[in-house]
Amino acid sequence: xxxxxxLLSGGLDSATCLAIAKAQGFACHALSFIYGQRHDxxxxxxxxxxxxxxxxxxxxxxxxxxxFGASALTDTSIDVPDYxxxxxxxxxxxxxxxxxxxxxxxxxxxxxGAYDIFIGANAIDYSHYPDCRPAFIxxxxxxxxxxxxxxxxxKHFTIQAPLLHLTKAHIIQTGMGLGVDYSVTVSCYQLxxxxxxxxxxxxxxxxxxxxxxxxxxxxxxYQ
Amino acid sequence: xxxxxxLLSGGLDSATCLAIAKAQGFACHALSFIYGQRHDxxxxxxxxxxxxxxxxxxxxxxxxxxxFGASALTDTSIDVPDYxxxxxxxxxxxxxxxxxxxxxxxxxxxxxGAYDIFIGANAIDYSHYPDCRPAFIxxxxxxxxxxxxxxxxxKHFTIQAPLLHLTKAHIIQTGMGLGVDYSVTVSCYQLxxxxxxxxxxxxxxxxxxxxxxxxxxxxxxYQ
Numbered sequence: 001x002x003x004x005x006x007l008l009s010g011g012l013d014s015a016t017c018l019a020i021a022k023a024q025g026f027a028c029h030a031l032s033f034i035y036g037q038r039h040d041x042x043x044x045x046x047x048x049x050x051x052x053x054x055x056x057x058x059x060x061x062x063x064x065x066x067x068f069g070a071s072a073l074t075d076t077s078i079d080v081p082d083y084x085x086x087x088x089x090x091x092x093x094x095x096x097x098x099x100x101x102x103x104x105x106x107x108x109x110x111x112x113g114a115y116d117i118f119i120g121a122n123a124i125d126y127s128h129y130p131d132c133r134p135a136f137i138x139x140x141x142x143x144x145x146x147x148x149x150x151x152x153x154x155k156h157f158t159i160q161a162p163l164l165h166l167t168k169a170h171i172i173q174t175g176m177g178l179g180v181d182y183s184v185t186v187s188c189y190q191l192x193x194x195x196x197x198x199x200x201x202x203x204x205x206x207x208x209x210x211x212x213x214x215x216x217x218x219x220x221x222y223q
Numbered sequence: 224x225x226x227x228x229x230l231l232s233g234g235l236d237s238a239t240c241l242a243i244a245k246a247q248g249f250a251c252h253a254l255s256f257i258y259g260q261r262h263d264x265x266x267x268x269x270x271x272x273x274x275x276x277x278x279x280x281x282x283x284x285x286x287x288x289x290x291f292g293a294s295a296l297t298d299t300s301i302d303v304p305d306y307x308x309x310x311x312x313x314x315x316x317x318x319x320x321x322x323x324x325x326x327x328x329x330x331x332x333x334x335x336g337a338y339d340i341f342i343g344a345n346a347i348d349y350s351h352y353p354d355c356r357p358a359f360i361x362x363x364x365x366x367x368x369x370x371x372x373x374x375x376x377x378k379h380f381t382i383q384a385p386l387l388h389l390t391k392a393h394i395i396q397t398g399m400g401l402g403v404d405y406s407v408t409v410s411c412y413q414l415x416x417x418x419x420x421x422x423x424x425x426x427x428x429x430x431x432x433x434x435x436x437x438x439x440x441x442x443x444x445y446q
Contacts, residue, residue: 064285065327070334089372096330099370103326104288107319111293130375139369143362147322149312152353 001027003114004160005105006055008032010045012185012207013120013163016171018053019178020162021118030055031108033101035094036066036074041195045186052181061104070095073189080190080198083205089128090202092189098131102140106157110150117144118160125168125206137161168210176216183219196223224250226337227383228328229278231255233268235408235430236343236386239394241276242401243385244341253278254331256324258317259289259297264418268409275404284327293318296412303413303421306428312351313425315412321354325363329380333373340367341383348391348429360384391433399439406442419446 004026006018021028032046043060050058071094072078078091098121105117121132130136141159145151163171175182187207188197197204199222211218227249229241244251255269266283273281294317295301301314321344328340344355353359364382368374386394398405410430411420420427422445434441 068334095333110318111291139366
C-alpha cells in the first residue's frame with residue numbers, strides 16, 4: 001500500500017483531502033501543526049477526523065513559528081476582520097505558512113518513504129493567500145525533487161492538491177460522497193471558548209456559502 | 224539600514240555568512256534552530272557568534288522535526304560514519320532540513336520586512352547534500368517570491384548563498400579577513416560532553432582540510 005502524507009488542519013478542506021487520498025488507496029499519514037493559532041479546537045478536530053477517516057497515523061508537530069507573529073491568526077493583538085469581498089491579501093495571512101507546512105510534510109514524507117503529499121489548498125473560494133495558488137504548488141513540487149535525497153536518487157515527490165480548482169460547494173459535495181462528517185470540522189478563525197464559530201470571518205463566510213450552494217444543511221456550530 | 228535574516232548554525236560556514244552580511248551593511252537578524260541535533264553546543268556557539276559579530280537580534284526556533292528521525296544527526300541509534308571519499312549522500316543527511324530552515328527563515332524575514340536571507344550552503348567541500356546545491360537555492364528563491372504576500376506585492380526575496388562556490392579554505396580566509404573567531408565555531412557531528420570534536424566525521428574532515436589548505440592554524444578543540 002503506497003503511503004501518503006496528508007496535511008490535516010481540522011478544517012473542511014483538509015478533511016476532504018484525507019478522504020480523497022484514502023479513496024485513492026493510500027495509507028494516510030496525517031500531519032497537523034501547532035503554529036501559534038488562536039485556539040486548539042483545530043487540533044481536537046484533526047484528531048477526530050484522522051480517526052474517523054481511518055488514517056494510519058496522526059502526527060502533531062509543534063512549529064514554534066508563531067513567535068514570528070505578523071498575522072491575525074497568530075497575534076491576538078491583531079483583530080480578525082469580518083468578511084468583505086476583496087482581492088487583496090487579508091491580515092489573516094500567516095507569513096510563509098504553507099511553505100513551512102509543506103517543508104515539514106516533505107521531511108516527514110521522505111523519512112517514512114511517502115512520495116505523495118496532500119494539501120487542501122484551494123484557489124477558488126479562498127482569501128487570496130499567495131500560498132494557495134497553482135504556481136506555488138508547482139514551485140514547491142519542483143523544489144521537493146531538488147531538495148531531497150529521495151528526489152536525487154530517482155523517486156518523484158508529487159504535491160497533490162485535489163481541491164485546487166474546486167468551488168467550496170463542490171468540495172463539500174465530494175466529501176459528502178466519501179463519508180466526511182463535516183460537523184466535526186472547524187473553519188472559523190476565532191472560535192469562542194466553546195468551540196463555536198463566529199459566522200463573520202472570511203473562513204466562516206466561504207464555508208457557509210459552500211453549504212448553501214451545495215444545498216446541504218450547514219452543520220457548523222455557531223455562537 | 225536594510226535587514227537580512229542569517230541562518231546561523233554555530234558552524235564555520237554560517238558564521239562566515241553572518242560576517243559577510245554584516246560587511247555588506249545589513250542589519251543582521253540571526254536565526255538558529257533546535258531540530259533534534261545530538262548536542263546543543265551548536266546553539267551555545269551560535270549565541271556567541273551572533274554577539275561577537277554584532278547581530279541585531281538572535282532568534283532560536285524549536286522545530287520539533289527531529290521526531291521524523293531518519294538521520295544520524297537526529298537519531299542516536301544511527302552511527303555517524305567516519306569520513307570516506309564518496310559522491311553518495313551519507314546517513315548524516317537530514318530529510319528536507321534546509322527546506323525547513325529556509326521556510327522558517329522566509330516566515331521570519333517576511334514578518335520583519337527583510338528580503339535577503341543568507342544561508343551558508345556550500346557545494347564544493349561538502350557531503351553531497353542535495354539541499355546545498357545551486358539548483359536548490361534557485362528553486363527556493365523562486366518559491367519564496369510566489370509563496371509570500373510581500374513577493375506578490377512586488378518585493379523581491381533573494382536567497383544569498385555567498386559560500387556556494389568557495390572551497391573551505393577560501394571560506395576560512397574570507398572569514399579571517401572579516402574578523403571571525405573560528406575557535407568559537409563548532410563543526411563536528413558528534414561532539415563529546417566537553418564540546419570537543421571527534422576529528423573523524425565528514426564535517427571535521429572538511430574543516431581540518433580547510434584550515435590546512437588555508438595555511439591557518441586549526442583552532443578546533445579536538446578530543
